[in-house]
Amino acid sequence: MITEGTFTVSGFTAVPVAPDAAPVSTALAVGVATMVKQYSGDVEGRSTTLFTSAFDPERGVGTYVAMESFEGSLDGRTGTFNFVHVASTHGTDAYDQHFAIVASSGTGELTGITGGGALEIDADGTHRMRFDYTLD
Numbered sequence: 001m002i003t004e005g006t007f008t009v010s011g012f013t014a015v016p017v018a019p020d021a022a023p024v025s026t027a028l029a030v031g032v033a034t035m036v037k038q039y040s041g042d043v044e045g046r047s048t049t050l051f052t053s054a055f056d057p058e059r060g061v062g063t064y065v066a067m068e069s070f071e072g073s074l075d076g077r078t079g080t081f082n083f084v085h086v087a088s089t090h091g092t093d094a095y096d097q098h099f100a101i102v103a104s105s106g107t108g109e110l111t112g113i114t115g116g117g118a119l120e121i122d123a124d125g126t127h128r129m130r131f132d133y134t135l136d
Contacts (some may be wrong), residue, residue: 004130005043011036012051021051025136028054028062037068043129045072074131079108083131085119101133113135 012035017023030053037047047068055062064087071080082102087094099117107112115133122128 001131003042004128005039005041007039007129009035009037018127028056030054036056038099038102039072042075045070060089063088077109079106079110081106081110
């Protein structure tokens, strides 16, 4: 099944990287943050996200990795599950994208969920999450 919803982000909070260790300096700064997303549409609910990136905000160049824990419903089926998504950018594009639902992470009516999906951003800035999933 393919389902889609939009989301908004709140609670974006930077977290120190290895606060007790000397940082390793590279050409792109590495950051870690937590955030909360609120979903609406055929994807309804919220997620908490651990977000890591190596990114240059001036040039818009870098890569991110996000692990999300979702609670809500897909197409009216309620439960929880985890998913991961990754993408890189040269500043105006997205490439090397990866999206996967974490196997064995589903609960409730989403027990046995597997699959993938995509994060898409419309020209007007609307963020969409699409899940292409199956249920056992």
